[in-house]
Amino acid sequence: MNRFESGNEDAVINFDPRTKLMLLLIINTVIISDSKSPLISGLKIVFVILVLFFLIDMKKIKMSVIYVSIYLLAVVGDYILVSGSISGISAGGLILRIVVYLVERMLPNMMMAWFVLHTTKVSEFIAAMQKMHFPQTITIPFAIIFRFFPTLADEYSSIQDAMKMRNISLKTNVISGIEYRMVPLIVSVTKIGDELSAAAMTRGLTTEGNRTSYCKIGFSLQDYAAFTVIAISIMFFVIGLIRG
C-alpha cells in the first residue's frame, strides 16, 4: 500500500495532496458542465491544457500525445456535427455524437484523476485527509477506492485470459460468461482486501488517536499559485453560469 503507482522523482510540480484534490474537483465540475457560456468554454480549454501540462511534467510524453490527439479529433468531430455536414439522426452521426460527447466530458477528467493517482502516495493521501479533519470512516474507504481501480483492471484482464483459454466467452453464453467473470473477480478482490487489512494493521491504522506521518505535508509557493488559479476559475465559472 505504498504508492498508488510509481511517480516521477524529478517532476517540477510537487503539489500538496489537498491542492491536487481541489484541482480535481474544480476541473471535474467545469468539464462536465453543459453550459454553453463562452466564459466557461474558455475555462474548459484552459483546463484541458493544464491537464496536458501536468502529464508532460510527469514525463509521460506518449500519453500526452495520445491525449491531445484524441481530444483534438473530438473537437473536429464536434465542429463537423455543428456545421451539419453529417445528419445528427443518421447512424454515423449518432455514433460520432456519442464518441464526441464522451471524449469531451470524460477524457480530461480521467487524465486528471490519473495524474492525481500516479503522483500521490497512499500515506500522503491519508496524512492530508487527516489534516483536513476527515474521519477515518471516510479516509480509509477513499484510499482503498483510489488504490483499487488499477488492481481491479489487472485482475480482470488475468481472468479474461483464463476464460479465453477455456472458451467461455460473453458472446456464446451471456449468463455463464458474466458468472465466470464476476465470481472469480469478487473472490480475488476479497482476498486482496484481507491482505490489505493485515497490512493496515501493521501500519498502525487500527490504533486510536492521531497518527504521525513520515510524509511531509504542507503548502509551498506552488500550492498558493494553484489556489490562486482555482479561486479565479471559480469566479469565472460562477459568472459564466449566471450570465448563461
Place this chain on the structure above:
Amino acid sequence: MSTAVKELKMNTAVAEENGKMTVKDLITIGIFTVLYFVIFFISAMTGMVPIMAIFYPALIAFLAGIPCILFFTKVKKFGMVTIMATLSAVLLALMGYGYMGIITGLILGLIADLILKSGQYKSSVKMIISYVVFSEWVIGTQLPMFIGGNAYAEAFRETQGDAFVDELEKLISWGMCGIVIVTTLVAAIIGALIGKAVLRKHFERAGIV
C-alpha cells in the same frame, strides 16, 4: 506477547463489542464500492440509448446483486451500507451524474442499514428487502431529469442529437418515474435472489463469506 500487540487486540475487541467499525470493515466498504462503481458505470453507459437512459437503475440493480449481497452478508455494523451508498454517489457525482444522488444515497443507505439492523444482520429476507431499498438510490441520479422535464432534455440537443432528445422527451413524466421505481424494485429482487444463489454455489464453498 508484546504490550503493543496486546493493546491492538484489545482495541479491536473493544471496537467489535461497541459495534464500532474496524479498519477491516472500512476496507471492505472501499472494495465493494469500487466493484459497485464499475458495474454502475458499465450499466449507465447503456443510457446512450434513450430508453435505457430511463431504465438503467433496473439494470444496475440486477447486475449488482451478486457483489452487493456478498457485501451485505459481510456487514455486521450499523452505517456500512450508508457509507458505501454515499461514497458511490459522490464518485458518480464527480463523473457527471448530478449531486441529487448523494442525498438519496445517504437517506436510502440509512434506511437499508436500519432494515439490516432490525434483522440482527442475519435475516436473509431482511437482507433482500434492504438491497431493494438500497438499489432505489440510483433514481436520485435521474431526479434532475424528472424535475426539469423537457427543459432538461433540451439541454442535450446539442451534444446528444435530435433523435435522442425527441425520444427522451416522450419518456419523461412522473408516471414514468413510478414505473422506473417499480422495475428497479423487481430487478433488485431478482438480482438479490441470483446473488443469494451464487453466494451458496460459490462463495460459501470458497470460504469467503
